[in-house]
Amino acid sequence: MLEDWAPSARYYDNGSGYFSVTFTAPHADADTVTLSILTRLVIDKAGYPVGTEGGTRDYSGNGWKFEKGNGTLTLESGNYNFSGEKNALHPLNPAVQLKVKSGATLTGGAFKNEPTGEGAGTFRTVTLNGTGSITAVNGLASGDWGNKLYAVKTGNNTITASEPIRDINRILLENDDPIYPNPSNKKTVCINIQQFLNSVSALDPEANIILNQASYDLPLIMASNGTPVIVNAPFEAGGGHYTYYGDGWHIQKSFEGIGTLYLTGGKTYNFRSTDPVNKKGEPLNAVICSIVNEGGIIEDGTFSKPIANGQPGSTSSEPHEIEGGTFAAGLLYNDGTITGGAFNGKDSILPLGIGLSGNYRSVTVKDGAIVKVNDTFPLVYDKTTHDLVQGSAWDLYSYAGTVLTVKADADITNINGQKIGEAFSSYYLNGETDKKVVRFVMPDSDVELNSTKIVVPEPKPEPKPDPEPEAPTYTLTVKGGTFTYNGGEAMTSASVPVDAEVKVTLNQSAVPEGMVFDLWAMDGASLLGNPAVAYNEESFTIPAGSVAKGSTVTVEAQYRDATIESEPSVLGTAAIIGVAGAGTAVIVWQGYRIGMELYEKYFQPTPEETAAEQPAPEALAAAAS
Template sequence: MKKRLLSLLVALCMAVTLLPVSAITAWAEGGDQLRIVDGYPVGSGDNHDRDCSGEGWSYNGSTQTLDLHPDSPTEYDFFSIISGYGNVTKCKLTIGGNATIVRGNFDNAVINNGKISGGYFFSSSSSIINHGSITGGKFLHAISNESSGTIENGTFISVTNNGTINGGIFRKKPEGGHVAKGYTLNVNLQNTGIYKISRATINGLNGGCYIIPNSDHDTSVTIEYTFSPISQPILFPIDVTFGDTNGTPCLLKDWAPSASYSTDHAPSDSFFVTFTAPSTGTDTVTLSMLTRLVIDENGYPVGPMGSNKKYSGNGWNFDASNNTLTLESGNYDFSGSGTALRPLNPDVNLVVESGATLTGGAFKNEPTGEGAGTFRTVTLNGTGSITAVNGLASGDWGNELYAVKTGNNTITASEPILDINRILLENDDPIYPPDSSNKKTVCINIQQFLNSVSALDPEANIILNQASHGLPLIMASNGTPIIVNAPFEADGGYYTYYGDGWHIQRSSEGIGTLYLTGGKTYNFRYTDPVNKTGQLDAVICGISNDYGIIEDGIFNTTVTNGWPEDDPAKTRKIEGGTFAAGLLYNDGTITGGAFNGKDSILTQGTVLSGNYRSVTVNGGAIVKVNDTLPLIYDKTADALIPSSAWDLYSYAGTVLTVKSNVDITNINGQEIGNAFSSIYPNGETDKTVVCFVMPDSDVELNSTKIVVPDPKPEPKPEPEPEAPTYTLTVKGGTFTYNGGEAMTSANVPVDAEVKVTLNQSAVPEGMVFDLWAMDEASLLGNPAVTYNEESFTIPAGSVAKGSTVTVEAQYRDATIESEPSILGTAAIIGVAGAGTAVIVWQGYRIGMELYEKYFQPTPEETVVVEPTLEGQMTDPIS
C-alpha cells in the first residue's frame, strides 16, 4: 500500500512540474483547478449542461458559460489546462477584472472585463465584447470595443469601436471612439525570374492592413510570402515605399531594424518576415520585392540573401562571380550623398550601356561601355594613399580615381590634403568637412572647382597635394620668385603664392609684390637670397619687407620696409642695396643702402630714417648708381619709368659706385684715391665713374672746397671689471696683502695671499696667545694654515668670491701649558652664534668646525660635554 501511495505522489509531482507557472499558480490557490476537456470544463457533464466551479471560476451549464473571477490577478494559459480534440475552448467565456488570458484557442462568445494578452479568437457566430483591455491576440471575426474598453495591440478582422484603440493590426481602419494615428500597409506581389509570389499575408490576413504602432506594446507584423509553382523560396530583400509610388524608398531593414527572415514552421514554398511596426508620417506604406539598385554598406549591390551568382533588377544586373555591375538603363549617382547610391567597392567593375547615364561618383576602376562617357582622374600626389571615397573605407583605393565630372565627391587620404591643383586650402576652407581636424578629407565638385579658378584648365584632371609646401625663396634670372611648384590661392583676379617665410601676390599677367615674412636675412645679389648662391642682376617685382633684413641687392621696383599694421616686435631692417625708385613706405630701420630720393611717392613725405646723407655732383648729375639707372613714378602711366638722374641718398659705410655725366675729380674737395677709399674702377681713362665708401656727411663730387666730416668722439675706455673679492675681518690682530697697510677689516681679492699677525697689545693680562678661531670652512683643516702660530698666511684662491671670513685670536691662562689635547684642562661651553656654531673655551670663542676637527673628544674619552648658552659655565671636567 505504501508503495502505491508513493508512486501516486511522484506521478502527481511530475504532472505539476510540467505545468506553466501561471497555471500552477491558478491551481495552487485552492479549490478545484480549472481544466478543459474537449472544449468544456471538467465537471460540466457529457452534455456540458451541469454547473461546476472551483477557486476563482464557475461554469453555468444552462448558458454554457465559463466565468473567470479570481480574487487576485491571475493569468490563464488555456494551452496548459486544455486537452482533447483540437485543444479548442468551445464554451462561452467571461473574463473577470483580475483575470488575464495569455494563450488559447476560443470558438465562442467572449466578454472581456479583464485582460487579453494573447490567444486565437475565431468564432464566426458569436460576438466578442471588450470592456477591459486587449494587448495581444488574434481576432478573426468582429469584436465590439465598448466605451470602457482599450485595445493596445493584437490582430483584428473587424472592430466596432466606442472605446480607445492605441495600437494593433486591423483589416481596415477602425472608426468611432478614440483611434490613434496609423497607416495602411500594403504588400505587392511580384515576379522574380521564373518564380512568382502567389500570396502574401499580414498576420494571416490577405491584402492590406491598417497598422497602429504602439510604443508601450510592440505591434509585431509577420508577413508570409508564398511562391508558385511550389519550390524552394528565394529570400529576397524588401523595399519600402512611403505614400504614393513617387515617394523616396528605403530597405525594410533600414526602416524596421528588427526585421528578420525565417523558414521555420513555414510551408516548403513560403518564408516569414517579422518586424516591429515603426511609426511613419505617411498614410500608406508599401512593401515590394527590391528591384531598384541599392548598394550596401560594403559597396556591393543588394540582392537575394545567400546569393553569390547573378541577379538583376530594373535596368541593372550584377554578376557576383566576377564582381561586374552592368547598368542597362536609368540615371545613377554613386556619390553617397542625399538620395544618391552608396559608392561602389573598389573591387567592383562597372559597365555602363548606352541606355544608362552616370551622374555622380568616383571609381577605382574606370567604368567601361558605350554609356560610360568621359571622366576626370583624381590623383593623390606623394607617397600616401586614398583610404575612403564618399564615406566607403572598404577595399584598396590606391592613389588614383576616375570621377564623374558632375556632383560632389568626398575623398579621404592617409595624409593631410593641403592643396588641390596647387590651390592652397585654408584651415576654414569649405572644401574641408566642418568636423575635420586633420585635413585628410576634402569634398570637391570637380566641374565647379575647375571652373571657379580662371588660372585652371576646366578640362584638367584633379591632383591632390600637387604643390611643394615650404619652398625656399629662389629668384628666377628675370628678378621674380620661382613659383612653378608653389601652392597658391585666388581672390578677385589676384593670386597669392606661398613659400617658406615668403609669399607673392600678383594678377594673372602682372609681376606682383613679394612679401618677406620669415624673419630671415636676404641678399638679393643672389638667386638664392638666403643661402647666397647664384648671381642675380636685379629684382623687378615689388618688395614688402614685413619681417626680415635686406642685406643687399639691386631693386628696380617699389620697396616698402614694413607697414603701420605690422607687428612692432618683428624686425624690419635695410642694411644695404640699391633702390632705383627709392622707398614707397618705411616703418622699420635703415642703416645702409643707396636710395633714389628721400621722399615717398605714396605719402609725399620723407620716407628715409636714421642718418641718411645726400650725394650730389657740382656742375653735373648722377646717371647711374651701382650700374643701375634711376626710376621715377609716372602718374599718367601708373608705373615706374626711367629717369635722367639720380636723387641720391645714402648712409655712412655704404660702398657706392657712381657714374656721372661729367668727370669726377674729387670727393668733398679731396682727390680721388686720397679719401673715402675712393678709386676709379675703370681706370684713369674713365673718370666719370668713381667708387667710394660713404662718409658720415653729405657728399659733393667735384666740390670747390674741402669738406671734412665732424670727428666722431673718441670712445671712452671701458672700466675694467673689479676683481672678485671676499670680506675679511681679523679680531685680536691685523692682516696685509699685496704689500699694503695693516688692516683689521676689508674686501680682499680672492687671488691675493694674506698674512695675518697677532696684535700683542690686545692679549689680556694673565693670558697668552693660544690659537686662531676661523669661521670659514675652506680654512679649517687646511694644512697650509697654521692656526696656532701668532702669524700665518691665507693662501691665494682658498676663499670663494663673496664670502665673509672672521679670524679671531683665542687666548689661554698663562699658567696652562699647551698640550696636544687641550680638553684635558679646559672647560668647554657651546655657544650659538649668528649662523655659526662656536665653542667657548675659558670664556673665549673658537670655531665649531675647528672644535670638531681638532678638539672633539675621541671615543675613548668618557667625558660628555653638554653645550650651554654663552656666559654659562659648566662644572670643570675632572
C-alpha cells in the same frame, strides 16, 4: 525593396529552383500585395549589387548585369549616380570593375578603377599626394581605395584620407571652409569638381584634382626674372588677388600681375643671387616686384620697385632693416632702420613715411648729373599714369662704407676735391679711357664729384662713457587728495618712478560743504580704461609700470550734491573712459588720403592689415589742430 516594406522578411532557397520568402506585412491601404523579382539596380552597404550575395554570384536586372567571374558590373541602359546622396545609389566597392555601354549614362560617383566602355565618358582624377591613402569614398570605408580615384565631373563626392587634407590644387583650406563637412575633422572633404575648378580663375577648369599638392615651408627662391618662385607654394584667393605662402615670406599678386613680396621671417636676404637667404644660386640682375620688409634684413640687391621698410599699421614685432642695396625707385615707406645702400631720393613716396633714417649723405656732381648708380638707371613715379618711368638723373643718397659705382654725364676728375685714386678707395672702373664711371667707398660726409674745393670730414670726437641713466619718472598731481609711494609721506604733486605702485587717497577735509565724493577724473591716457584703477573709490592704486616715462598725469576728485542718491556714473566706468584713447595710435594713417593711387599700386596691404580702429573724438580734435 521588400526589406524596406517588411523588415522582418526571411528567405529560403531549397536548391531545386524554388525560392521562398516569409514576412509579416505592415499595415497598408492597398488590398493587394504583389511580389516580383528585383530588376532595378540596388547597391548594398558593402558596395555590391543586391542579389549578387556580395559579388559571389551572377545576377542581372533591367538594363544591367553583374558577372562574378571578373567582378564586372555592366550598365546597358539608364542613368546611374553612385554618389550615395539622397536617392542616388550607394558607392561601388573598389573591387568592382564598372563597364558602361553606349545606352547608359553616369551622372555621379567616384571609383577606384576607371570605368570602361563606349558610354563611360571622361573623368577627372582625384589624387591624394604624399604617403597617405584614401580610406573612404562617399561613406564607403575600405582599405582598398589606394590614393587615386576616377570621378564623374558633376555632383558631389565625399572623400576621407588617412591624414588631414590641407589644400586642394594648392588652394589653402581654411578651418571653416565649407569643403569640410565637419570643421573639426580635416581628413574629410566634400568636392564638387566642376564647381570647384570653375570657382578660381587661377585654375584650369579641365584640370584634375590633387589633394595636399602644395609644398609647405618653402624657402624664398627668386626666378631669373626677379620674382619669387611660387609654382609649388600653397595659396589662397580673396580680395581680387592671390596670396602665396612660404617660410618667412608671402607674396600678394593678381593672376597676371607681378605682386608685392612680404618678408616676415626675421632672415637676412642678399638679392644678388636667386637664393637670397643662403646667398647662392645664379646671379640675379634685379628684383622687379615691390617689397615690404616687415621682419628681416635686406643686405644687398638691385630693386626696380619702391621698397617699404615696414608698413603703416603693421603689428609685426620683428625688426626690419636695410644694410645695403641699390634702390632705383627709392622708398615707399620707412619706419625701421637703414644703415647702408644707394637710394634715389631721401623721402618716402607715401608722405606719412619718415624717409631715410640714420646718418645718410648726398652725392652730387658739380655742373652735371649722375645718370647711373651700380649700372642702374633711376626710376621715378609718374603722377599722371601712376607708373614708374626711367628718370633723367639720380637724386643719390647713401651711407658711409657703401661701395658705389657712379656714372656721370661728364668726366669725373675728383671726389670732394681729391683726385681719383688718392682718396676713398676710388678708381676708374673701366680705366683711364672712361672717366665718366668711378667706383669709390662712401665717406662719412656729403660727396661732391668734380668739386672745386677739398672737403675733409671733421674728425669724430673720442667717445665718452655714457653717464649713468636717471631712473625713469613721470609727474603726478592729485587735486582733492594726496598720494604716497614706497612708504613715503603723502604728497599732492611730485615726480614718481614709473616702476612704483602709487596709492591715491581722498582728502575728506577738501570735500565742499553739502557735497560728497563722486569719482576721480584723470587725463593719463595709460590709465583710461585700466580695469585695475577704481575710479569711483575714495582710495585707489595706480599699478607699477602703467604710466610711461616723462608723462604728466593729473588726478582730480569730482563731487556731487549730497542729496543726490549714489548711482553708477556712466561716464565714470573704466570701460567707457577707456574708449578715449582707443584710436589715437592710427589717427594719422586713418586720416591719410593723399597718394593712395600709388599705395594701391605698389603697396596693397592684406585684408587683415587694413583692419584699424576708428579714432577717438579727442584724437580727431588733436589731428585737426
